Structures are given as structure tokens and as C-alpha cells.
Amino acid sequence: MTPLNVLLIGSGGREHALAWAISASPLLGQFYCAPGNPGIAEYASLVALDVTDHQAVIAFCREQRIDFVVVGPEAPLVAGIADDLRAAGFKVFGPSKEAAQLEGSKGFTKDFCAEFDIPTGAYGRFTDKAAATAYAQAKGAPIVIKADGLAAGKGVTVAMSLAEALAAIDDIFAGQFGAAECVIEEFLDGEEASFFALCDGEHAVALAAAQDHKRVGDGDTGPNTGGMGAYSPAPVVTDAMAERVMAEIIKPTVAGMAKRGTPFKGVLFAGLMIGKNGPKLIEYNVRFGDPECQVLMLRLKDDLLTLLIASADGTLDKVSVRWRNDTALSVVMATKGYPGSYGKGSEIRNLDQAGEGDDVEIFHAGTALKDGKLVANGGRVLNVSALGKDAAAAQRRAYQAVDLVDWPDGFCRRDIGWRAVQGR
Structure with missing residues (x-):
């Protein structure tokens, strides 16, 4: 089979992990990533493309004779990049703009679940603040308040009190998440x-x-x-x-x-x-x-x-899919201050030593190179990941690697995997 030229779109830890896995494929020819990150550069040629400019992406694919495009993040999918690439004759992994509404609109998904009898929590959709407030007051807390649309994982409030719920509704209708619709859902236990x-x-x-x-x-x-x-x-x-x-x-x-x-x-x-x-x-x-x-x-x-x-x-x-029996565990190292305000540009050292060993991989989520030094360039910065025969072994190995990373401005949780380790 002729090797396939592949373009991966994205720049985070997810894309680094995808690049790591794709790079091992016997089918792979030339491999590019736009825009990528310093970790991905080990596996793919980085391309300074503006992925919001679909015509520029298409032009690159034509120039480099790309056979297959893998779209990592949600925003380009919701913006219809898969449709535009397919219309230009390229094979793409990722849903159409219409199908991507399953993530792009929480209200769309709740209505879809109701239509096709898919089990989910009871809900209401609101474009009027007074109606949303009345619904929340009638239902009481705990209750879940969501901004419709993409909010980078930050438009959801699991409100344990009515005051918290009403504050979240205020934030949504004040335009904090750019969305003018609010979805209010039943609190699910489990x-x-x-x-x-x-x-x-x-x-x-x-x-x-x-x-x-x-x-x-x-x-x-x-x-x-x-x-x-x-x-x-x-x-x-x-x-x-x-x-x-x-x-x-x-x-x-x-x-x-x-x-x-x-x-x-x-x-x-x-x-x-x-x-x-x-x-x-x-x-x-x-x-x-x-x-x-x-x-x-x-x-x-x-x-x-x-x-x-x-x-x-x-x-x-x-096709079928097979998995290693081992447990895999990944610890996110974030910049101090995250998820609130945080600085950028602090230097990260000793990743080579920290990532040594067959069962440890460090994926870059928010890094950059500045004057030849690796620096933090986001909130979530590294994914220190490890395999072990069980959750306790994977956890131990991952934190051993975390402790070798020299980054005073970083922090992480110390209990990732606690449910599995404790057998809960």
C-alpha cells in the first residue's frame, strides 16, 4: 500500500497523544500537524496554518498531496472544517458541521435525546432570563446550569444551592460565555x-x-x-x-x-x-x-x-479494537493560578529524565519554545502519563515522573485515580 500523507489539526495534549499513536502506523507517509506544539514536533512537521482559514488548510492539503486529515479539537468541527475539506475532495476523520452540533449545542443534544429516547436528565431550554430563573426556583437545588454552545469546558455549573444556580443564570445572560441560551438540567446522582x-x-x-x-x-x-x-x-x-x-x-x-x-x-x-x-x-x-x-x-x-x-x-x-490489560493514568500539570488567571513563560526543565522508561510518556498540552527553552504557554501544560499492571502501579509511576519535572510554577493534583486505587 502507498504510504499515506496525513495532516493532524490541533495543538494540545490530545493532539500530541494522537500524533504519538499515528506516528507508529505502518501506513504513514509524510506527517504534518497544524499548528502543533513542541512535543508534537518530535513526530510531525509543524505547519503555521490558521486552522480557522479553511481555504488555507485546503490549499496546504493540495500542495502537500495530503491523503487524510485528522481533526483533533471541537471548534474547527463545529465551524464546518470537515465539510469544506470533504467538498474539496479530501478524506477526513471528524463529523460534519451538522453532526458536530451534538457538542456545539447542548440544547440540540437534549432535544435529540428526547426524540430518540436516549436516557438523560430532565431539562428546559431558555432564551429568557426570567423564565430560566423561574424554572430553577421551581426545581430547586442541586441543579445543573449550562451555557448553550462551546465554552471551552467552563460553561457548566453544578449548583448545590439555589443562589449558585441563579448566579450562573445571571452570568450566562450577561454574555459571559457568548451564548444567549441557557439549558437547565436535572442533577444526576452516581x-x-x-x-x-x-x-x-x-x-x-x-x-x-x-x-x-x-x-x-x-x-x-x-x-x-x-x-x-x-x-x-x-x-x-x-x-x-x-x-x-x-x-x-x-x-x-x-x-x-x-x-x-x-x-x-x-x-x-x-x-x-x-x-x-x-x-x-x-x-x-x-x-x-x-x-x-x-x-x-x-x-x-x-x-x-x-x-x-x-x-x-x-x-x-x-475492524476490531484490542486494548492492553494495563491501567493507564495521566496527571495534568498546570500553571499556578489555573483555572483562574495565570502567567505564561515560566521555564520547564528536566522533561527528558522525567519521561524516561518504556511505560512513561509526557504529552505537551500548553508549551512553547522561547529562546531555545521550553516554557509554559497555557493553563494545562503537561500530561504526565504512565502504564502499570493496575491503577496503583500506574499512579505510582506517573507521580514518580511528575516529581522529576523541574517546574516551580506548576502544580498538579496528587490523587488522580483515587477511586480505582481505593477500589471505589
């Missing part, structure tokens, strides 16, 4: 899990489950973040539970999207609440999770590029 499935518009293949840690502080305290760490497998997602998730949530979604004439091709990331009555959908994402992608890639035994192409080609019924 244990959260992240479930992933590849879809080709007709078929769906389950990937592994993971568990993310959203709160900034140990013991799941403090404000929500984009994710402070993750591990896989998630003990709460047993084989029987995974079958239920596929049967009750993923497959009805794929069938429903096809029925609507907007088939979903790409990866479906179902944020789940698993309670005494089984799984319920909290939200959909239309790309790999971050930091969940990092632990999935460490555990994946099969060739990632082959699987992504099968999703694009509609041939997922011809």
Missing part, C-alpha cells in the same frame, strides 16, 4: 465516566472507557477545570455496563443522526452518569477527550490510523 466509540455514519465500535477528574483540587474540591487527570479502564464501566451504553445511548444516537440525514462520522465521546438505574447521558463531545485521549492511546494495541480511516470510509464493521 459516578461519572467517559465512554468513547468510533462511528462511521452507520456502524459504531466501542473504544475503552476512562474517568476524568474535573475539579482542580485533591479530593475533588475547588472549581471545575478542563480536566486535571484521567485513567483507563474505569472500573464503574464493566463489560455489562459497556454493552448497555452501546445499546441504550451510542447505537440509538448513530441511528438517529442517520435518520435525520446528518450521519455521524468520527468519535463520539459520551459523558455519562452511572447510577442505580444504569447509564444516563450528561453530554456528548464530538472529539476525543482531553486528558482521556492520552490514556486511551497508551492502552490501544491496534493501529490507530487504520481505525480512523475505517471511520471515514464507512468500514468499521470490518
Whole structure:
């Protein structure tokens, strides 16, 4: 088979993990990433493309004879980059703009679940602040307040008091998240899990489950973040539970999207609440999770590029996916101050030594090179990831690596994977 020239779009820890996995494929020819980061540069040629300029991306693909484009983050998908690339004749991993509404609009997804009988929490949609306030007051706390649209993981408030709920509604209608619609949802009780499935518009293949840690502080305290760490497998997602998730949530979604004439091709990331009555959908994402992608890639035994192409080609019924039995665990190192205001430009040293060993990988999430030095360039900066025979071994190995990173301006949680380690 002729080697495939591949372009990966994105610049975070998720894309570094994807680049790491794609680079091992026997199918790979030339490999590019736009815009990428210093970690990705080890595996792919970085391209200074503005990925919001779809015509510039298409022109690059023509010049470099790109065979396959992998879109990492959600914003370009919601903006329709996959449609524009396909219209120009390129093969793409990632859903259309219409299908990406499953992440791009929380209201769209709640209405979709109601139409196709997919288990989720009760909800209301509001474009009027007074109506939203009245609904929240009638329902009482705890209750979940969400800004419709993309809010970089920050437009969700799990309000444990009515005062907190009303403040969140005020923020949304003051335009803090750029969205003029508010979705109010029933508070779901149980244990959260992240479930992933590849879809080709007709078929769906389950990937592994993971568990993310959203709160900034140990013991799941403090404000929500984009994710402070993750591990896989998630003990709460047993084989029987995974079958239920596929049967009750993923497959009805794929069938429903096809029925609507907007088939979903790409990866479906179902944020789940698993309670005494089984799984319920909290939200959909239309790309790999971050930091969940990092632990999935460490555990994946099969060739990632082959699987992504099968999703694009509609041939997922011809492939299977195998996983290492080991546990993978990833600790996010963030800049002090995150998720609030934080500085940029602090130097990070000793990554080479920290990342030594076959079962340790350090993925760059928010780094840059400045005068030949590696510096922090974001809130979540590094994903220190490790494999172990169980959660305790993976946790121990990951924190040994964390402790070798010389970065005084960084911090991390010290309890990633605590549920699995404690057997809870």
C-alpha cells in the first residue's frame, strides 16, 4: 500500500497523544500537524496554518498531496472544517458541521435525546432570563446550569444551592460565555465516566472507557477545570455496563443522526452518569477527550490510523479494537493560578529524565519554545502519563515522573485515580 500523507489539526495534549499513536502506523507517509506544539514536533512537521482559514488548510492539503486529515479539537468541527475539506475532495476523520452540533449545542443534544429516547436528565431550554430563573426556583437545588454552545469546558455549573444556580443564570445572560441560551438540567446522582466509540455514519465500535477528574483540587474540591487527570479502564464501566451504553445511548444516537440525514462520522465521546438505574447521558463531545485521549492511546494495541480511516470510509464493521490489560493514568500539570488567571513563560526543565522508561510518556498540552527553552504557554501544560499492571502501579509511576519535572510554577493534583486505587 502507498504510504499515506496525513495532516493532524490541533495543538494540545490530545493532539500530541494522537500524533504519538499515528506516528507508529505502518501506513504513514509524510506527517504534518497544524499548528502543533513542541512535543508534537518530535513526530510531525509543524505547519503555521490558521486552522480557522479553511481555504488555507485546503490549499496546504493540495500542495502537500495530503491523503487524510485528522481533526483533533471541537471548534474547527463545529465551524464546518470537515465539510469544506470533504467538498474539496479530501478524506477526513471528524463529523460534519451538522453532526458536530451534538457538542456545539447542548440544547440540540437534549432535544435529540428526547426524540430518540436516549436516557438523560430532565431539562428546559431558555432564551429568557426570567423564565430560566423561574424554572430553577421551581426545581430547586442541586441543579445543573449550562451555557448553550462551546465554552471551552467552563460553561457548566453544578449548583448545590439555589443562589449558585441563579448566579450562573445571571452570568450566562450577561454574555459571559457568548451564548444567549441557557439549558437547565436535572442533577444526576452516581459516578461519572467517559465512554468513547468510533462511528462511521452507520456502524459504531466501542473504544475503552476512562474517568476524568474535573475539579482542580485533591479530593475533588475547588472549581471545575478542563480536566486535571484521567485513567483507563474505569472500573464503574464493566463489560455489562459497556454493552448497555452501546445499546441504550451510542447505537440509538448513530441511528438517529442517520435518520435525520446528518450521519455521524468520527468519535463520539459520551459523558455519562452511572447510577442505580444504569447509564444516563450528561453530554456528548464530538472529539476525543482531553486528558482521556492520552490514556486511551497508551492502552490501544491496534493501529490507530487504520481505525480512523475505517471511520471515514464507512468500514468499521470490518475492524476490531484490542486494548492492553494495563491501567493507564495521566496527571495534568498546570500553571499556578489555573483555572483562574495565570502567567505564561515560566521555564520547564528536566522533561527528558522525567519521561524516561518504556511505560512513561509526557504529552505537551500548553508549551512553547522561547529562546531555545521550553516554557509554559497555557493553563494545562503537561500530561504526565504512565502504564502499570493496575491503577496503583500506574499512579505510582506517573507521580514518580511528575516529581522529576523541574517546574516551580506548576502544580498538579496528587490523587488522580483515587477511586480505582481505593477500589471505589
